Amino acid sequence: MVNHYSKNFKRKRSKKQEKKRVKLPEIQELVIAKLGSDGDGIASNDVGTFYVKRGLIGEKIMAKPLMSLKNDHYTAFIDELVESSPLRIQADCEYYEKCGGCAFRHVALSFEEDHKINMLKYALKAHDLEIDITTVDDYPIKMTSVADGSRRRALLSFKYNEFNGSLQVGFMSTSTHKLCDIEHCLSLNAKLNTLVKALKVDLAKIFQASIKGKLYICCPEDSQSQELVIEASREYDRNELIALVDMAHDHKITSFHWQKGAEEPLPILIADTTKVKFENTQVELPPRAFLQPSTAGEILLRQYVIDNLEKYAPNVKKTKVLDLFSGCGTFTIPIASRKYNVCGVEVMESALKSLSLNAGRNQLGGLITTKLADLFKSPLTSKELNKFNAIIIDPPRMGAKDQCQQIADSDVPLIIMISCNPKTMAKDLNILVNGGYEIKHVAAFNQFVKSSHLESAAVLVKG
Numbered sequence: 337m338v339n340h341y342s343k344n345f346k347r348k349r350s351k352k353q354e355k356k357r358v359k360l361p362e363i364q365e366l367v368i369a370k371l372g373s374d375g376d377g378i379a380s381n382d383v384g385t386f387y388v389k390r391g392l393i394g395e396k397i398m399a400k401p402l403m404s405l406k407n408d409h410y411t412a413f414i415d416e417l418v419e420s421s422p423l424r425i426q427a428d429c430e431y432y433e434k435c436g437g438c439a440f441r442h443v444a445l446s447f448e449e450d451h452k453i454n455m456l457k458y459a460l461k462a463h464d465l466e467i468d469i470t471t472v473d474d475y476p477i478k479m480t481s482v483a484d485g486s487r488r489r490a491l492l493s494f495k496y497n498e499f500n501g502s503l504q505v506g507f508m509s510t511s512t513h514k515l516c517d518i519e520h521c522l523s524l525n526a527k528l529n530t531l532v533k534a535l536k537v538d539l540a541k542i543f544q545a546s547i548k549g550k551l552y553i554c555c556p557e558d559s560q561s562q563e564l565v566i567e568a569s570r571e572y573d574r575n576e577l578i579a580l581v582d583m584a585h586d587h588k589i590t591s592f593h594w595q596k597g598a599e600e601p602l603p604i605l606i607a608d609t610t611k612v613k614f615e616n617t618q619v620e621l622p623p624r625a626f627l628q629p630s631t632a633g634e635i636l637l638r639q640y641v642i643d644n645l646e647k648y649a650p651n652v653k654k655t656k657v658l659d660l661f662s663g664c665g666t667f668t669i670p671i672a673s674r675k676y677n678v679c680g681v682e683v684m685e686s687a688l689k690s691l692s693l694n695a696g697r698n699q700l701g702g703l704i705t706t707k708l709a710d711l712f713k714s715p716l717t718s719k720e721l722n723k724f725n726a727i728i729i730d731p732p733r734m735g736a737k738d739q740c741q742q743i744a745d746s747d748v749p750l751i752i753m754i755s756c757n758p759k760t761m762a763k764d765l766n767i768l769v770n771g772g773y774e775i776k777h778v779a780a781f782n783q784f785v786k787s788s789h790l791e792s793a794a795v796l797v798k799g
Contacts (some may be wrong), residue, residue: 374788384408392421437507463766481782485758503540527555622686633783718746735760744771
């Protein structure tokens with residue numbers, strides 16, 4: 337019998353595993369030449385090109401390679417800071433060196449804002465959109481940042497080890513598959529941090545066997561709602577279920593679901609639905625509904641949409657608005673409250689049901705209609721789009737290439753685009769411009785403050 341625990345036993349690796357085992361270069365002496373879009377410092381030498389986590393232009397460093405990418409490109413971290421940039425500041429987070437959640441805590445907010453605006457400009461230029469975005473229609477592309485510590489929702493990783501009873505909760509470490517265990521996060525609001533701290537203590541006592549997964553937590557600061565969804569690698573047992581219900585009562589969790597893998601979330605306890613306000617309208621949301629990361633960010637985006645809709649389509653009675661990727665109505669409901677007729681299009685049936693119910697509860701049922709559609713598999717055609725006078729489109733990070741091509745082929749006079757990815761927004765804008773649209777506004781909203789992500793928006797007109 338083969339002893340698999342023998343010191344002399346060597347498990348045979350597959351060809352794929354052997355291919356992944358690329359020998360990394362030794363520690364390299366580098367000078368950072370430029371910054372990448374995600375804030376990494378970039379430096380090159382005879383060995384290759386290195387993407388150095390949290391390196392700044394002009395810094396002389398000793399860099400330790402972390403991972404091989406391709407064609408002599410590597411990720412790396414600073415092993416020794418030989419000459420520091422005058423722009424570098426002391427990070428205000430004790431977990432920053434290991435945690436991969438943030439990217440800009442080692443520089444001032446003004447530096448982060450300037451860098452993100454430059455990345456937006458670069459993305460536009462890369463797709464032949466070299467417009468003067470500081471003076472388009474006298475609407476400067478200014479960066480508006482939300483306050484740090486304003487996130488009302490988070491997706492945290494967790495791992496429980498039954499052999500030592502330890503529970504880790506946090507974000508994945510930079511460029512690794514290791515979990516960075518945290519007690520609090522400066523990006524999260526106070527309610528979220530309080531609940532995370534309590535969950536760490538209680539779940540370590542509740543879990544009876546090893547388990548890992550994700551914790552989706554939503555704690556809007558303007559309501560009593562506290563939502564928790566545990567995405568786990570296994571099902572719970574009876575004893576765990578009893579303890580989980582008690583935990584939910586103890587911490588006033590209003591909506592609590594358990595999700596195994598890709599299965600539908602199962603309710604553990606529902607004391608109330610998650611409630612938030614879209615502007616002045618209170619709405620009830622289904623489990624794990626899409627919500628902008630912060631209330632402040634949502635207000636900024638909503639105001640941008642409303643201001644430009646009223647500017648370019650002021651005739652409420654004659655304007656029919658189409659809200660693509662509408663979710664539960666972040667924009668649909670505030671637009672309808674101004675007496676516009678709006679149709680929300682969304683692939684999630686639960687989100688559309690929520691939108692319809694909330695419209696009825698708030699006397700907006702006659703102004704809001706909904707359509708269930710997968711806009712990636714079956715984008716609305718130009719003929720369908722031509723029934724509307726204005727389109728609001730807020731696609732996921734990958735953009736909406738096919739849907740934008742249909743919009744480009746349409747005669748809809750006004751498009752307002754929101755995007756959480758400047759690169760894909762630039763691609764989509766290029767499609768619209770080639771279809772005869774003119775960019776009137778471009779704006780940036782730093783609601784993912786301290787991270788590498790940026791929310792951006794644009795207004796386009798045709799005819």
